[in-house]
Amino acid sequence: MGRRTQRWRGRTVLAGTAALLSVAATAGQGVAADTFPPYRFTAGAERVDGAARPSDAVRLTAGTTYRSTVRDDGKLYYGLRLDGTSSAYVSATAVPKPGTKVVYSDGIKVSLLDPDGHKCFSGDAGAARFGPTESPRPLTAWASRRAGPGTYSCKGAGTYAVLVERTSGDGSSPDDWELELGYVSEPALKEAAPSAAPTAAPEVWDSASPQAVDGPVRTRKGGTSFHTARSLEQGVWKDGIRAGQTLFYRVPVDWGQQIDATAELGPSDGDGFLGNALVMSLYNPVRALVDDADTGYGGARQRAALEPLPPVAYENRYAVDDQVGGMRFAGWYYLAVHLRAGMAEAFGDGPFDLTLRVGVRGAAGKAPVYGGPTAPRDVFEVSAGDRAAASNGSAAAGGGGGADGDTTMKAVAAGGIGAGCVLVLGLAVWTVTARRRAAAEAAASGPPVADGRVVRTYGRSRGR
Structure with a gap:
């Protein structure tokens, strides 16, 4: 026994x-498995619930990232305590679940309200929609309160409200969307700084289309969110993208420098033609949309290129054009590349060859002198460490690798x-x-x- x-x-x-x-x-x-990783939210992001009324809103802290949820046709309020001299930038990234049905007019809208409930107008586009792709992907909208010289509203100190609205069209899915909220505070310029004087955007800058970036092709796998965006420097970069996937990259752009980017989708077998198949969007350090470009696809190689953008300059904020106004900070600029989900029906799931040509022109110039710290700290600077990260390809979240590759390897x-x-x-x-x-x-x-x-x-x- x-x-x-x-x-x-x-x-x-x-x-x-x-x-x-x-x-x-x-x-x-x-x-x-043959499924790509979902949007990877910022690690340690604080969970908050949006309120139905401004008076009940949870107050957000500058430099902190938050997570929340918005329902179909929902309106949510969050609070801000602002002084009378700092500019405030709030972004909201809406993340529908994979496979969610969306239509052209579905999207997200962000507004700032002063203590009296009036919307602050600063000339910024506060809405983002899925548009003709009708393909679910992370959407980012933003709003700002700009202090300093100029005839802007909402200049006083007090308790402000952030209004996040979900805009829905007929036939869209009623599923909840996850939200990632960011709040960046920019102090006023130091009064003694020479750069404090300009109150108008530069009228002359090199707006000629840049020459295509050439050179050896290097491979870097994009991340799945702002938090895991893969760092790039000037050069030609190869990746693979699946139908319905969004890949994120980031590029350091210093004061006085210009950025340009082109996304190319490689050839494949299949029939038909799909409009707005590939969409590339450029966001600045506060996650504000600067420019986007798209292209259709019929199986042959296609490319989408950003419009010529001005050098980074503090006074760009005074421009009427949102593309120029978006180039007001130095720091990390983000490229989000999305491949329409409908590609799977005509050309398969992929992955499809994706080539990014990224250019950063001009020498780094002198930075404006702020009268206090930004929040997050150093968000509008390009350090030697940032340039090293762009060279070695580390992800925004750290760890030295792209989110998809890192996730797989870590798993x-x-x-x-x-x-x-x-x-x-x-x-x-x-x-x-x-x-x-x-x-x-x-x-x-x-x-x-x-x-x-x-x-x-x-x-x-x-x-x-």
Whole structure:
């Protein structure tokens, strides 16, 4: 009975180990499936609920990222406490669930309201829609309160409200959308700074279409969100994108520099033509939309290029044109590239070859002198560390890799480590069980004898 029990236990241990290894393998297979990772929200983002009335709104803190949820046709309020000298920028990224049905007019809108409930007008486009792609993807809208010289409303200090509205069209899905909220505070310029004088946007700048960036093609996998955007420097970058996927990249652009970008979709087999198949959007350091470009696709190579943009300058904020006004800060600029979900029906799921040509022209100029710290700190600066990140390709969240590749590799590593730990544990238990069985057998039959001395059949040594 003792021997049978020990053998049964050994089989149980091995069976349990095999089962655990099977679970680990299954988890690894789940990561390797033909589905791309979803939008990866900022790590540690604070959960907040939007209020139905401004008076009940939770107050947001500058430099902090938040998560929330908005319902179909929902209106949510969040609070801000503003002084009379700082500019405030609030962004909301709406993330529908994969497979959500959306139509042209579906989107998100962000507004700022002063203490009396009046909407602040600053000339910024506060709405974002899915448009003709009618393809679910992360949408980002923004609004601002601009302080300083100029005839802007909402200049006084007080408690302001952020209004986030979901605009829905007929036939769209009523599912809730996840939200990522950002709030950036920009202090006024230091009064003694020479750059404090200009109150108008530059009228002359190089608006000629830049020459196409050429050079060796390097591979970098894009991230799935602003938080995991893959860092790029000037050059030609190769990636792969699936139907319905949005990839994020970021490029450091310093004061006085110009950015240009082109996205190319490689050839593939298939029939027909799909309009607005590829969409590329450029966002500035406060996640405000600067420009976007799109192209149709019929199986042959197609490209979408941004319009020529001015050099980064503080006084660009005084421009009437939103494209010029968006180039008002130095810092990380984000490229979001989306491939329309409808591509799958005509050309397959992919991945399709994606080539990005990114140019950063001009020497870094002198930065304006602020009268206090920004929040987040250094958000409008390009440091040596930022340039190194762009060179080595680290992701915005750190770790030195793109979100998709990193997620997969981390999952594989975790699965491998987990499976290895299970295997080691299983072998250790099996070894102990085997030793106990041997001891029981030895006790039943008496100690083996060799040359008059006991020879141990278990333990670390077989010494005599």
